[in-house]
Amino acid sequence: DGGITQSPKYLFRKEGQNVTLSCEQNLNHDAMYWYRQDPGQGLRLIYYSQIVNDFQKGDIAEGYSVSREKKESFPLTVTSAQKNPTAFYLCASSSGRLGGELFFGEGSRLTVL
Amino acid sequence: EDQVTQSPEALRLQEGESSSLNCSYTVSGLRGLFWYRQDPGKGPEFLFTLYSAGEEKEKERLKATLTKKESFLHITAPKPEDSATYLCAVQVETGGFKTIFGAGTRLFVKA
Numbered sequence: 564d565g566g567i568t569q570s571p572k573y574l575f576r577k578e579g580q581n582v583t584l585s586c587e588q589n590l591n592h593d594a595m596y597w598y599r600q601d602p603g604q605g606l607r608l609i610y611y612s613q614i615v616n617d618f619q620k621g622d623i624a625e626g627y628s629v630s631r632e633k634k635e636s637f638p639l640t641v642t643s644a645q646k647n648p649t650a651f652y653l654c655a656s657s658s659g660r661l662g663g664e665l666f667f668g669e670g671s672r673l674t675v676l
Numbered sequence: 677e678d679q680v681t682q683s684p685e686a687l688r689l690q691e692g693e694s695s696s697l698n699c700s701y702t703v704s705g706l707r708g709l710f711w712y713r714q715d716p717g718k719g720p721e722f723l724f725t726l727y728s729a730g731e732e733k734e735k736e737r738l739k740a741t742l743t744k745k746e747s748f749l750h751i752t753a754p755k756p757e758d759s760a761t762y763l764c765a766v767q768v769e770t771g772g773f774k775t776i777f778g779a780g781t782r783l784f785v786k787a
Contacts, residue, residue: 567719569719598777603779604779605680605763605765605776605777605778605779605780606720606763606765606777607777608775611773619773653719653720655719661773662707662708662767662773662774662775663708663725663767664710664722664725665710665712665720665722665765666722667712667719667720667721668719669718669719670717670718670719672717
């Protein structure tokens with residue numbers, strides 16, 4: 564079955580540590596996205612990528628980094644510079660033009676201890 | 677400022693009790709409005725896309741409608757399995773890429 568796989572589902576991090584969240588898709592979609600979800604707020608865009616080796620900052624990119632070396636993969640690194648990293652992180656993809664119907668992964672919940 | 681507001685924040689219904697969720701928006705230009713369903717601890721699942729005022733889409737017990745200022749998600753005779761958070765998202769007409777998500781409406785349907 565085609566879809567988006569995020570791992571790990573749960574992750575605990577000590578302050579000062581960098582962590583990387585994995586996102587893999589087998590939908591053959593060109594565009595991929597990372598969103599952050601906090602209680603009581605709408606999803607906020609961290610980074611997005613239209614094609615391999617190219618990505619753009621979203622609304623809340625500070626303290627995060629990404630890479631897009633393969634079409635199928637779009638990992639997100641949460642760095643120690645992110646002041647409030649505890650959140651639910653969602654990876655998504657779309658075919659065709661940017662935006663449009665988004666296909667989401669199951670999410671990764673990051674907790675900073 | 678572009679904005680998307682969903683109401684109510686939470687809605688409790690009895691099984692079979694029909695109701696509507698609201699998504700109001702103020703944006704410079706609408707490229708598309710999307711509805712998603714999200715179960716606890718899961719990623720959102722796409723439901724509908726609406727592009728122009730007057731458009732309607734249906735899927736099982738759900739029907740989405742669109743006006744120039746808002747969208748409604750009508751739920752007819754809901755069942756407990758319809759319990760979820762429903763998210764509205766608006767893609768804005770812009771030279772780049774801009775999609776704004778509402779905070780969602782949590783729906784609880786009691787048997």
